[in-house]
Amino acid sequence: MKAARIHAYGDATEIRIEDAPLPALNDDDVLIRVVATSVNPVDWKIRKGYLRSFIPYDMPLIMGWDVSGVVEKTGPAVTRFKPGDAVYSRPDIRRNGAYAEYIAVRESEIAFKPATISHVEAASLPLVSITAWESLFTTANLTAGQRVLIHAGAGGVGSIAIQLAKAKGAHVSATASASKAGLVKSLGADEVIDYRAQDFSTVARDMDVVFDTVGGEVQEKSWSVLKPGGMLVSITDRPSEDRAKAEGKRAGFVFIDPNAAILTELAAMVDAGQVRPLIGAEYGLDAAAKAQEASETGRATGKIVIYVGQP
Template sequence: MKAFLIDRYAKGGALRLGESPAPDLRDNDVLVEVHAASVNLLDAKIRDGEFKLILPYRLPLILGNDVAGVVVRVGSKVRHFKPGDEVYARPGQDRIGAFAEFIAMNEADVAMKPKNLTMEEAASLPLVALTAWQVLVERGGLKKGQKVLIHAGSGGVGTIAIQLAKYIGAHVATTTSTANVDLVKNLGADVVVDYKKDDFEKVLKGYDVVLNSLGKDTLEKSLRVLKPGGKLISISGPPDPEFARENGSGWLLQQVMRLLSSGIRRKSRRHGVGYSFLFMTANGEQLGQIASLIEAGALRPVVDRVFPFENVNEALVYVETGRAKGKVVIAVK
């Protein structure tokens, strides 16, 4: 099958289009013919080698962390899917490979594609929707009437997180640039801070949850908008010891992460708030719940551009500019 691979970690390196063996089908797997995939900054970071300590992939590696397609075969123990089913998924982190004609995934990571979406729209969602769900619903415990700040509201995670928070019934603030103010307002943001004009830490106060996807300065400023007992949840780091334990990291790597996050954890305690790092995990059951919200009209995908399969490298470069509104998608079939 055709696939886009990396043979070695290289910052800014191009992916190689080549032939790769069709994936093996395990007893609990579904084999999916890929119709669409989406491009995430995570793909660039894996290519650059930023995660090689915590995600020790075997090279050569097919990239791609989001997929929508059609089931063509199922393993002997699969009970919830059959050939012909239209599905979408974020593969388990050790089974990525959506930039290819076929992918095999554990059925526990897969859900039926929302009926009202195209393949391209569906492929835009799994990673960012699961991230928003796991930050706001699971880790943040966001409730109706609470206040949440979602940074980078026009990005892939932000566009879904705003909608999910509004569905929950929260008061939603977000940061974005001047060009994207109308977009995030239309998604449901109650307060929009244009970072080119205002400093969010001077405008916002008394928030229950902050979803951070930006750098160190934004992370530390976010402490000052939280109320005592609030939660600062970062998907951009630094990783903390709890994440290291959950990820099965060894003692040495746990100590490295303890050191990397010591500053923000110390400042969080000083402000009387909690800090945690979240690395989204695959979850087909949650994707099923998200699909129900999409079919009910509570959530909608935001797709910036669709690239043809042969232009995966151009799509990755575009994502790295940080200018995409919502998601960038690859049409594979």
Template structure:
């Protein structure tokens, strides 16, 4: 089979498409023919070596975090899934990556893909939806009628978070560049702040939850807009707990793991119209280098999806 692998850390030149053997599975895993896989910034950050202390891998390593596909083989202890099932997942990437024609993944980490969308759309969802779900409803404890500020509402994570928060019945405020305002309003945002022209802390106050997707000074400035005992959830920079305490608020950091049960809930929300995937760019597997270049440029809008094979 074909797999996009790295044999060392580095720039775009270290990513190669290799011929490798299909992975074998344990009794509790399934072997999946990958139909589509999406690209996340985490992919090229891992390739570059920036994440080597957080996510150690052995070389050669197959990249990729999100995918959708069709089960080709099931382990002897797998009872919930069968050969031919269309599934989607975010695997544990320290072992197998999804930028390959086949992947072995524990059955507990998968879910039946949303039936109302394509494989490409399903492949865009796992990391963003699991992160948004856990950030909003578990770490952030977001409830109906509460006010939330979501930083970066037009990004791949922010776009999912805006939709989930609105579906939960929250009042949603988000930051986005002016040319993305119509887009994030279409997702359900009640207020949109142009972060290039307006300091959000000058116009936002008394929110119950902040979802910080940016970090750095944005995180520091966010404490002041929270209500007393409000919650800031950070997903990429560990928050200063003492600073949060000085503002009378809580700060929590989210580190996600594969979670099939959450993906099952996300699929239900997609199929009942409460959540829509945002696919911005699609590439063939052979053009993976171009797809990575687009992701690294920061110019992508919506998820970047690779068409790995056909159903």
């Protein structure tokens, strides 16, 4: 099969488009014919070797841990899916990814794709949606009427987080650069803070939850906009428990695993019109290196999707 693989850690020139063996199936695996995958910052972070002490990858490695496609074949222990089913997944990051014509994914990590959107749109959703869901709901317990500040509202995670928080009935503030303010409002944000023109910490206040998707100074400044007892939940740098305690606030950190239950609930929300994918750019598999370079700029709008093959 055709795949985009790396044979060593390094820059995007390490990505080779080449022939790779079809994935071998374990008993509980589903072989998915990939229609589309999407780029997440973790892809190029892994390519650069940032996660090597945490996950010891064998080379060559296929990146891309979002997939939407069609079931080609199932292992003997698989019960929920059959050939021809349209599915989507955020598969196990410890195995080969989806920048390829086929991927083997555990049945437990797969959900039926939302029926009302294309595979390209569906491929943009799993990783960022599980991340936003676990951060806002599982960790921060965001409820209707609460106030949440979402950093990088125009990014992959932020664009879905805004929609999930709105669907929950929260009051949503989001940071974005001025040119993206209209887009962020259209996703449901009640207030957009132009983080380049203004220091968000002088504008936002009394937040029940801050969702930190940026880290560093942004996280440092986020403590001051929380109300007493509020929670700072991050997916970048682990917030200090000592600082949280000293300020009478709470700290949360999320690093996601596959979660098919969330994807099943999300599919229902998408089909009900409550959540819509936001795709900023689409590339072919041959341009996987360019797609990762676009993500690496840190300026992406919504998701960068890689189209692999016909549904």
